[in-house]
Amino acid sequence: MAHEVRGVIAPGKNEPVRVETILVPDPGPGEALVRVRTCGVCHTDLHYRQGGINDEFPFLLGHEAAGVVESVGEGVTDVEPGDFVVLNWRAVCGQCRACLRGRPQYCFATHNAKQPMTLTDGTPLSPALGIGAFAELTLVASGQCTKVDPEASPAAAGLLGCGVMAGIGAALNTGQVGRGDSVAVIGCGGVGGAAIMGARLAGAAKVIAVDIDDRKLSIAEGLGATHTVRSGENDPVAAIRELTGGFGADVVIEAVGRPETYEQAFYARDLAGTVVLVGVPTPEMRIDLPLLDVFGRGGALKSSWYGDCLPSRDFPMLIDLYRQGRLDLDAFVTETIALDQVEQAFDRMHEGDVLRSVVVL
The missing domain is CATH 3.40.50.720 (NAD(P)-binding Rossmann-like Domain)
Incomplete structure (x- = not known):
């Protein structure tokens, strides 16, 4: 079954983003469906919109996200429905030469969900950094979900997904x-x-x-x-x-x-x-x-690259420091905005007015 939700789309190079209805499938083997609670507006999203990453338009933007696992596909054991997670774009394979040498933070075969998210007419979307979290639901590989303390503020925790961790x-x-x-x-x-x-x-x-x-x-x-x-x-x-x-x-x-x-x-x-x-x-x-x-x-x-991080090691540790008052992640949250305010957030980012605008869903 496909879920109809709202998502922020970059339709073409340098075109303004817009909110569209998108279709998100149920998770298949190795995948997880995540209900997004917050997602930071990162400069990488602007790079996608400008065509600076590649030209695989339309993009489903957003990747600095925290949310709750809604459902999981066959064979998933690392997360389960109800887990509070920070999404990452480095789901390690465990089998490549880097992983086998005990250096999974350099994994050469990181992966994303295999099923596409689409527009209602069936046009496949390219999710930013394999995540696409400017949406009420997103589909990712289960390894892209890192469980953290559910008492952490989603707006702060989600920023570990990219810029703050980097x-x-x-x-x-x-x-x-x-x-x-x-x-x-x-x-x-x-x-x-x-x-x-x-x-x-x-x-x-x-x-x-x-x-x-x-x-x-x-x-x-x-x-x-x-x-x-x-x-x-x-x-x-x-x-x-x-x-x-x-x-x-x-x-x-x-x-x-x-x-x-x-x-x-x-x-x-x-x-x-x-x-x-x-x-x-x-x-x-x-x-x-x-x-x-x-x-x-x-x-x-x-x-x-991504702060040479291993999400499963670094995200929970940094969230623990945040919860202890030793790492002020809240300081990076300049403002919270709605899903339809991402284009204006890009303008404020360009002008240097914010550290991070965070979409709250």
Whole structure:
């Protein structure tokens, strides 16, 4: 049986999104039907709408979601109806070479639901990141459901599904920030703000926030930044070096995804320091660095994909810290909105007015 629900569709490249009636099938083997309670408006959804991911329109947008499992398909044992879950876009296979080597966070064969969700005329929808959660119900692979403490606020918990996890994981997992380290974060939107919070959680002694927007720098201070640098008025490399005794930061997290800010991150780190790229570049972007500098400065240049997280390990742990008052996920929820306000939320995101707008269903 197909369920008729409302969902937010991106019909074509750069076209405004609209709310449509969609058909969501009952779960098949290995699948779960989830009633969505909240879903954050992430920049990745805007990338889909702009055609920056691929051209497989129409898209069913939304992926930073929390909800309750409605029903499960044959063979599903990891979740059951009534479970409160955060959705993830990395359902690990358990069988690929990464999984078999004990590195499931790098699984090379992650998967999604096999059955399509469709428009009422039968047109198949491409769910954003295999989730499609700007909808009252969505169909996912059961491995995309991570059970967490049901007492957690859905609006806050759902943000772990993408941007907040990407930022926290960039600090904790990829950058491996340690106690007493100096950390610089370039770009202080939702992902960069989460990286700041992750660095403080790891015990960093100095966390330097870099952005061109005073509003974001003010928010960054509230999330744990010890120092701020307004890069439109100052050379961020020189400023970071000055704040770290002339040496540069132990870890620099680039949360913008542009060649010029990546170059800043490269030269703002200490010798043998680490650069973490968590900002998402576009396909045409290139970086040109002297190879001798890459060799001579040592250290590590890393990319952080989804914060190198393992949802089954990281989501419950972070929710526990949130419930203990040690991780302020609520700070990322700027506003709550209705399903038909997603297009306006994209405008506010573009203007830098919000960390996250969260759709409440």
